[in-house]
Structures are given as structure tokens and as C-alpha cells.
Amino acid sequence: MILTLARASLVRHRARTLLAMLGVAVSAAMLLDMVMLATGMRASFGSLLVAQGFQIRLAPKGTLPFDTDATIPDASDIIQQLMARRDVVAVSPVLGAQLHVEHGSASVSAAALGTIAAVQGDYKLLTGRAPTGDDEIAANDALLEAVGTKLGDTLRVAAGFDPQLRTFTGRRSLRVVGRVHFIYLSAGERALAIPLDALQSMEGPSRTNRVSLLMVRLRDSANVESARTGIEQSIHTVSAISTATAIEQVEARLSYFRQLAFILGSVSLAVGFLLVTTLVTVSVNERLGEIAVLRAIGVRRTSIVKQILIEGTAIMLVGAVVGLGLGLVTARYLNSILAAFPGLPEAISFFLFQPRDAWLSLGLLAVCGILAGIYPAWRGASRPIAHTLREEAVA
Amino acid sequence: MTAALLLRGALTFLFAAQSIDSLPPRHPPRSVAIDERLAQDYGIHVGDTIVIAPTPQGKGDTVIVDALVRRTRDPSEVARGAYRIRVHLDELQRLVGYGDRVERFAVGTRGTAGADSALTAIDDAAFGFHAYSSHEIAVESSTTFLVVSRFHRAIGVITIVASAIFLLCIMLLKVDERRRDVAALRLMGISRGTIVRSVVLESALIAVLGSIAGVALGAAVSAFVNWHYQRVYRTPLTFSLVTGQIVVIAVGLSVGLGIFAGLLAAQRLVRRPPLSLFGR
Numbered sequence: 001m002i003l004t005l006a007r008a009s010l011v012r013h014r015a016r017t018l019l020a021m022l023g024v025a026v027s028a029a030m031l032l033d034m035v036m037l038a039t040g041m042r043a044s045f046g047s048l049l050v051a052q053g054f055q056i057r058l059a060p061k062g063t064l065p066f067d068t069d070a071t072i073p074d075a076s077d078i079i080q081q082l083m084a085r086r087d088v089v090a091v092s093p094v095l096g097a098q099l100h101v102e103h104g105s106a107s108v109s110a111a112a113l114g115t116i117a118a119v120q121g122d123y124k125l126l127t128g129r130a131p132t133g134d135d136e137i138a139a140n141d142a143l144l145e146a147v148g149t150k151l152g153d154t155l156r157v158a159a160g161f162d163p164q165l166r167t168f169t170g171r172r173s174l175r176v177v178g179r180v181h182f183i184y185l186s187a188g189e190r191a192l193a194i195p196l197d198a199l200q201s202m203e204g205p206s207r208t209n210r211v212s213l214l215m216v217r218l219r220d221s222a223n224v225e226s227a228r229t230g231i232e233q234s235i236h237t238v239s240a241i242s243t244a245t246a247i248e249q250v251e252a253r254l255s256y257f258r259q260l261a262f263i264l265g266s267v268s269l270a271v272g273f274l275l276v277t278t279l280v281t282v283s284v285n286e287r288l289g290e291i292a293v294l295r296a297i298g299v300r301r302t303s304i305v306k307q308i309l310i311e312g313t314a315i316m317l318v319g320a321v322v323g324l325g326l327g328l329v330t331a332r333y334l335n336s337i338l339a340a341f342p343g344l345p346e347a348i349s350f351f352l353f354q355p356r357d358a359w360l361s362l363g364l365l366a367v368c369g370i371l372a373g374i375y376p377a378w379r380g381a382s383r384p385i386a387h388t389l390r391e392e393a394v395a
Numbered sequence: 396m397t398a399a400l401l402l403r404g405a406l407t408f409l410f411a412a413q414s415i416d417s418l419p420p421r422h423p424p425r426s427v428a429i430d431e432r433l434a435q436d437y438g439i440h441v442g443d444t445i446v447i448a449p450t451p452q453g454k455g456d457t458v459i460v461d462a463l464v465r466r467t468r469d470p471s472e473v474a475r476g477a478y479r480i481r482v483h484l485d486e487l488q489r490l491v492g493y494g495d496r497v498e499r500f501a502v503g504t505r506g507t508a509g510a511d512s513a514l515t516a517i518d519d520a521a522f523g524f525h526a527y528s529s530h531e532i533a534v535e536s537s538t539t540f541l542v543v544s545r546f547h548r549a550i551g552v553i554t555i556v557a558s559a560i561f562l563l564c565i566m567l568l569k570v571d572e573r574r575r576d577v578a579a580l581r582l583m584g585i586s587r588g589t590i591v592r593s594v595v596l597e598s599a600l601i602a603v604l605g606s607i608a609g610v611a612l613g614a615a616v617s618a619f620v621n622w623h624y625q626r627v628y629r630t631p632l633t634f635s636l637v638t639g640q641i642v643v644i645a646v647g648l649s650v651g652l653g654i655f656a657g658l659l660a661a662q663r664l665v666r667r668p669p670l671s672l673f674g675r
Contacts, residue, residue, distance in 0.1 A: 016568060237451055260550075268557075278564075279568060285572065334550075
């Protein structure tokens with residue numbers, strides 16, 4: 001009976017009910033988006049960092065990976081030290097540089113990553129093979145398009161310029177042996193992968209035995225935090241950053257979005273709560289006579305309260321389900337805006353949908369719906385029967 | 396201070412209190428200016444002697460802190476925690492083994508025409524570098540903030556749409572709540588137009604009062620946001636700004652939406668026969 005009465009009440013004022021559900025849907029969409037924004041960056045960045053199985057990154061002391069032009073000296077000694085540790089399975093050294101690909105009378109600049117193909121974790125091979133020889137490179141589509149080349153072609157590549165002699169320096173002819181996708185680069189960024197020693201040689205004495213970054217893969221059973229601490233204590237020229245630390249530092253830089261998400265999410269919840277409270281209050285005030293009659297014929301106060309709560313919760317839940325769909329659409333739109341951040345890895349998503357987020361939003365809204373209806377429902381059901389009948393039903 | 400070269404990350408800062416190998420002190424030690432935050436965090440004062448070195452625990456130079464430098468209102472610096480120190484150019488070049496090299500020149504010209512011809516002349520003569528106008532650099536380095544602005548605008552539009560729906564919903568509910576009063580007025584002979592106008596007037600008044608409260612709340616929240624983020628990021632940057640134009644747009648929108656919502660609700664009510672409003 002309670003469900004029938006609740007349904008009848010909602011259907012009686014269709015326009016009002018639909019509008020309230022729409023209002024809740026918008027509120028739910030905003031809430032879902034903010035929950036996704038608050039958790040998405042962390043989840044997205046975390047999975048990006050461990051995508052290739054490296055749990056620790058070593059950068060020059062006091063810096064974050066590729067945050068500056070600084071490099072780590074004595075790289076080969078450090079790699080030996082790391083491989084001597086029982087908890088280390090693999091070490092991938094990476095040297096970053098800017099190379100210039102000669103293209104007609106001009107040149108095209110590209111980011112170069114000097115890596116060791118057997119242990120690298122910076123790119124995925126699409127076609128061809130990874131570069132292993134001193135005269136080989138693998139390039140991404142952006143670079144290949146920019147210079148109009150394809151697999152098998154040879155490019156003239158230079159490491160720098162000599163303005164006094166007006167020539168390129170560190171020039172080499174390099175053959176494109178592979179087409180790759182760089183995991184950590186932004187969309188459209190031109191880049192190539194080259195064997196580490198070849199890049200060090202091209203860059204000259206200033207880069208001999210130096211790298212920008214070392215990525216460390218630990219055994220499955222290893223404790224990441226103790227390995228990180230041990231490495232940092234034994235190698236004084238590096239800062240060791242675990243995935244957790246890296247996520248925290250990136251989150252600190254992007255904390256503004258998390259705080260915005262919290263504020264807007266709270267406001268959405270509050271507005272949804274207000275909407276349902278207003279609706280339930282107005283609905284109860286209109287039906288005081290009806291409620292008094294029900295109570296006069298013996299329907300218990302708690303049954304009436306339940307009926308009203310079901311109405312409020314039904315509006316919230318239907319609105320929330322519609323809002324979930326709306327939220328996913330707006331999240332996609334908002335994500336496309338933030339994905340345009342310069343230098344942001346293509347794989348990073350600010351709004352990452354996780355089913356847990358949907359359940360959290362739904363749960364919050366359901367609780368809100370119940371709480372929003374409790375006070376007006378109890379107030380309406382607690383009025384003196386005779387007095388209310390005289391004022392409302394009889395008059 | 397002379398013009399300084401900042402090689403971020405190429406320089407590591409070490410305290411004089413540590414026992415560190417340093418190069419034989421130059422007589423007299425040269426001066427540096429350090430980041431105000433660095434001074435606060437490590438208890439350094441003007442006049443203190445410190446050692447600056449290019450590598451951790453490496454050889455360095457003994458210098459005197461001559462000044463403290465506050466961060467500028469540069470948005471790109473906000474989230475970066477790195478400290479900065481300003482060093483004499485030749486000293487930094489020598490310390491990091493950079494030789495007679497710099498990362499960039501800043502060139503001052505006489506007027507815009509001078510800037511244009513200087514750009515052309517430099518580009519023609521240069522090999523291996525490129526000249527940019529300050530405007531081009533500003534546009535390029537503002538890309539991040541353009542993205543943030545677009546994001547804010549999108550959130551703003553979504554908020555306005557959501558607010559419009561909420562307002563319409565609540566107006567409908569409140570006006571609907573008074574349908575018996577409206578029915579009584581209609582039966583007394585009050586015209587539809589009069590009723591609509593009174594409801595619209597009421598909703599306009601609520602909208603104006605709500606807008607005034609909203610502007611006051613917005614100004615207060617804006618002040619709080621600036622206070623909070625300036626403290627968190629230790630920057631003089633203004634994060635939130637309430638201007639006259641923003642107030643005019645916000646008030647105009649909210650009053651307009653309020654009047655529209657009231658009009659819609661009133662029209663809906665007066666279209667129904669008075670007796671049906673009584674539930675008969």
C-alpha cells in the first residue's frame with residue numbers, strides 16, 4: 001500500500017516530479033564528475049607509472065624526472081650498484097635530449113630518448129623493431145609525418161648548433177628501424193628513441209656516462225619503500241621516487257583540481273538535498289489533510305513517514321541514474337578540455353570512470369534523499385489529527 | 396644585483412653549517428640573492444655565509460646572502476616547489492662548467508618598431524637560435540592557463556544550467572504551493588495579468604536580494620580563496636578576482652533567470668481554471 005500511495009503521489013504532479021528529477025540528475029552528474037576528478041588523476045597517473053613494471057625512478061638529486069636539464073653522473077657505476085641489490089630485477093637508464101632532424105634547408109626539433117632496448121620502458125613498438133645499433137632510431141608518427149619519412153629511411157640528425165661556425169654539431173646519419181608510441185609523452189610531441197651510448201656520443205663529453213633518469217624494476221616480493229630508502233641512502237647523487245611518492249608530488253601540483261572537485265561535489269550534494277527537501281516539504285504541506293485522514297483511519301505514523309521517504313528517495317534514485325549518464329557525457333567533454341594541457345602525457349585522464357565512483361555517488365545521493373525527507377515527513381505525520389482534519393480536510 | 400642566469404636544477408644549495416669541500420674562497424666572497432621561502436624554511440638571513448655547489452656534497456663557492464627575493468606573480472611558478480637563487484652570471488657559468496654560454500638573452504628596444512626590426516635582424520644573423528617577441532613568449536607560456544580558463548568557463552556554464560534548472564524547479568514548487576490563494580484571487584475577479592505580474596515581481600525581488608547576497612558571498616569566498624592559496628603556495632599571485640563586469644554578468648543572469656522562472660511558473664498556474672486549483 002505504501003508503495004502504491006507513494007507512486008500515486010509522484011504521478012499526480014508529473015511536471016513537478018519530472019522537474020525535480022531533472023534537477024537531481026544535474027546535481028548527480030556534477031557530483032559524479034567531481035568524484036571522478038578527485039580520484040581519476042591519481043588512478044590514471046598511478047597506472048601510467050607502473051604500466052611497464054618499474055616501481056622506482058631515480059632522478060638527479062632534488063629534482064623530479066625530466067623536470068630540469070640536470071643529469072646523473074657515473075651512470076654505469078650506479079647501474080652496477082643497483083643490479084647488485086637482491087631486490088632489483090632490472091634497471092633502465094634514460095637520457096633525454098633535443099635533437100634536430102635536417103629537413104631540406106630547415107630542421108625539425110624532436111625529443112630524443114637514449115635507452116637500452118632490452119630493458120627500456122618508455123615506448124611501445126608498433127611496427128619494425130627497437131633500435132640497437134649506433135646508426136638506428138625508432139620514431140613516433142608525429143616525427144615521421146613532420147619530416148615526411150617512413151620505416152627504412154635514413155635521416156640526418158644533429159645534436160646541436162655551433163653559431164660561430166654556423167653548422168650543426170654531433171651529426172649522424174640514422175636509419176629509422178621502428179615506429180613507436182611513447183608512453184609518457186604528450187599527444188603530437190615529436191620524438192625518437194636511440195641507443196643510449198649513441199646519444200651520449202652525439203651530445204659530446206658533457207654527457208659521457210650520464211643519464212637523466214634511471215627506472216628500477218623490483219622483484220614482486222620486494223618492499224618498494226624500503227628499497228627506495230636504501231637506494232637513496234647509498235647513492236648520494238640521486239633522489240629516489242617511488243610510484244606512491246611520484247603520485248603525491250604530482251597531486252600536490254594538481255591539488256587545485258582535487259580541492260575544486262571537493263567543493264563543487266559538496267555544493268552539488270547540498271543543492272540536491274535542498275531540492276528534495278523543498279519538494280518533500282511542499283508535497284507534505286499540500287497533503288496534510290490526506291495524511292490526517294490516513295492517520296484517522298488507523299495508518300501508523302511510521303508508515304506515512306515511510307511513504308514520504310520513498311517518494312523522496314525515488315526522485316533521488318531516478319534522478320541519480322539519469323545523472324550518471326549525463327555525468328559521463330560531461331566528464332568526457334571536461335576531460336577533453338584538460339587533456340590540452342601542454343606536456344601532459346597522452347595517457348593521463350583527469351576524469352577516469354571507476355564503478356566505485358558511480359556507487360559512491362549513488363550511495364551519497366540515496367542517503368541525501370532519505371535525510372532530506374525525514375524532517376518534513378515526520379513533521380507532517382506528527383500533526384494533531386483532529387485539528388488537522390478540521391483545518392484541511394473538512395474546511 | 397647584476398643580471399643573473401638561472402639554471403634550474405644545475406645548482407644545488409648547501410648550508411655553510413655542513414662540512415663540505417669548497418673551492419678556496421674568493422676574496423671577498425661574492426653575493427647572492429635567495430628565495431624568500433628558502434630563507435624561511437632553513438632560517439637563513441641577509442648577511443649569512445653559505446656554500447653553493449653544482450652537485451650534492453661537491454666542491455662549491457662560499458658566498459654571502461645579500462638579499463631575499465620574493466616570487467613574482469608568475470602563474471607558471473605556482474605549483475613548483477623548487478627554490479631559486481640569483482647568482483652573478485660569470486660565477487654561475489664557472490661553477491657549473493657552462494663556459495661562455497647562456498640560455499637566453501632579454502633584449503630591450505626603443506618602441507615596437509625597434510622590436511620588430513631587432514627581431515628580423517637577430518633571426519637573419521643567428522644560427523641555432525631564434526628571437527621571439529615578449530608577446531609571443533607570453534602567448535606560448537600561457538597555454539596552460541588558457542586550458543584552465545576554458546575548464547573554468549565550462550564549469551561555469553554547467554553551473555549556470557544547473558542553477559537555472561534548480562531555480563525553475565523551486566519556483567514552480569513555491570508558486571504551486573500557493574495555488575489556492577491564486578484560485579481565490581481569480582474568483583474575486585483579479586485578472587490573470589495582475590496575478591502574473593505580482594508573481595514575477597515577487598520572483599524578481601527574490602532574485603535581486605539573492606543576487607546581492609550571492610555577490611557578497613562570492614566576494615567573501617574569493618577573498619578566502621586568495622588568502623588560502625597564497626598561503627599554501629607562498630605566492631603573491633591573485634587566484635580569484637571579482638570585477639565589476641563579472642558582478643554585472645552574474646547579477647544580470649540570476650535576475651533574468653529568476654524572472655523567467657517566476658513568469659513560467661505563474662503562466663502555468665493562471666492557465667488552469669480557478670476551481671481546479673481548489674481541487675474541485
